[in-house]
Amino acid sequence: MGRPAGILIVEDDHLLAHMYQLRLQAEQLPVSVAHNADEFWQQLAKHKPTVIVLDILLPKVNGLHILKDLRSHSRYAKIPVIILTNLNRVEIELTPELADVLGVTAYLVKSQTTPETLVRWVKRAITSKA
Amino acid sequence: MGDEFAQLAVAVLHQLKNALAAAQGYAEMIAEAPEHNAQYQRLLQHSLQRAQSLLYSLESYRVLLRRSETAGPVHLDAILHSQLRELQEELGSGAATITLQRVYQVPSISGDSELVTEIVRLILYYMTQLTIVPQPISIQVAAKADTVCVYFASPEIVRTTRANLRDSANSGPYSQAMSNEVILILAKLLAAKLSGRLWVRQQHIGLRFKRARQLPLSIGEAA
Numbered sequence: 001m002g003r004p005a006g007i008l009i010v011e012d013d014h015l016l017a018h019m020y021q022l023r024l025q026a027e028q029l030p031v032s033v034a035h036n037a038d039e040f041w042q043q044l045a046k047h048k049p050t051v052i053v054l055d056i057l058l059p060k061v062n063g064l065h066i067l068k069d070l071r072s073h074s075r076y077a078k079i080p081v082i083i084l085t086n087l088n089r090v091e092i093e094l095t096p097e098l099a100d101v102l103g104v105t106a107y108l109v110k111s112q113t114t115p116e117t118l119v120r121w122v123k124r125a126i127t128s129k130a
Numbered sequence: 131m132g133d134e135f136a137q138l139a140v141a142v143l144h145q146l147k148n149a150l151a152a153a154q155g156y157a158e159m160i161a162e163a164p165e166h167n168a169q170y171q172r173l174l175q176h177s178l179q180r181a182q183s184l185l186y187s188l189e190s191y192r193v194l195l196r197r198s199e200t201a202g203p204v205h206l207d208a209i210l211h212s213q214l215r216e217l218q219e220e221l222g223s224g225a226a227t228i229t230l231q232r233v234y235q236v237p238s239i240s241g242d243s244e245l246v247t248e249i250v251r252l253i254l255y256y257m258t259q260l261t262i263v264p265q266p267i268s269i270q271v272a273a274k275a276d277t278v279c280v281y282f283a284s285p286e287i288v289r290t291t292r293a294n295l296r297d298s299a300n301s302g303p304y305s306q307a308m309s310n311e312v313i314l315i316l317a318k319l320l321a322a323k324l325s326g327r328l329w330v331r332q333q334h335i336g337l338r339f340k341r342a343r344q345l346p347l348s349i350g351e352a353a
Contacts, residue, residue: 013148015177019155026163057144086147110151114158 005050005126006030010040010066011084012058016110020053020084023115024122037061044070049079051105051125053118056085056092064092067102080105080125084113138191138315146184153177187316190248194320203238204246206280206339213250239339241324246339249328250280252317253335280337 007024011017012035021031032047034040036059043049052070056063063083070076082105085092089099089107099107105125108118156174160167239246317337321328326339 013145013152015152015173015180016148016155019152019159019173022166023155023159086144086151111147111154113151115155116158116162 006032006047007051007053007122008032008034008040008043008047008049009053010034010058010063011053011055012036013055019115020118023119027119027123029122035059037066040066044076048075050129051122052079052081053084053122054081056083056087064094067104071102078103078129080129082106082108082118082121082125084108084110084118086110135191138187138319141315142184142188146181149177149181149184153181187252190252191316191319193248194245194316194323200242201240202243204241204243204339205238206246206250209243209247209250210280213247213254217251217254241326241339245320245324249317249320249324249326249337252320253328253337281335 007029009017009020009024009031011020011033014035017033017035021033024031032043032049034043054063054067058066063085067081067083070079070081081103083094086109088109089095094102094104094107105128106121108121153174156170156177160170160174163170318328321337324339326337328338329336
């Protein structure tokens, strides 16, 4: 039996991060949380996650920059990334082509994404990777 | 003022979206997992309280734009007490317990009493958002030379924040308000209008006002 899938949530809003963490843990998924880019890289060095849930508006370094940096490392090039943000695609200039290049599995807007929806997307990402 | 308003509006919008997404999410989780109802209800309540505070911050800004400053003596001690009492009543006993510790006697300061009240209220709201578990929030007041400093600090919050920083996997929502800039932007705008200053460190929020000029003591004989 392989290692259980680990989810890394990158979200600066502690209340939201806590909520997603609780909901995913209820599905027996191990979850770790990073609130900024520094914490993200620290977490990544500790454990390579199966799926990353990434916010865009983060302090100092935004999520898109993190994603671009992530993809420049071959070790992390294939980790499915779900973007979960308040911004729409146009605001961050994420074209479908760029999303493909960056390996974005799903682009979700927080106000339209309940915890249950996120669980579905995360499970889909895990399955597609397996 | 335009840039400041834009800064405030963007911050409010972003934080409000997060607060409502959290409220919506916790509401869904309450329906799905009744065994965790108490925990999720508390978090839902906290999300809504946060949304309410954000709206309150916009209202305060509207008040600020409308009024012209009227300088006079401000009795900070009385303001602190009345605001603490109101906030504690509003929060109920389930939330933070707020206590005021006088390090020194609080003198009067110069300024606009209503604006100072607004600032104190905003900062108290900010402090209560630091915690979603019952814990004490202490406020210390110090006076020296021509300034009065009000320190809002909680050793427990600082400890929790540090613990969270040490171990991100253990992160909880306790230091949430540190990323919530809205109330601070507003409080800073109000403080600036009073020629006061507000600053934030990891351990405390400081608020500095000028002291009221002492009235000249007149000793003499009546004419």
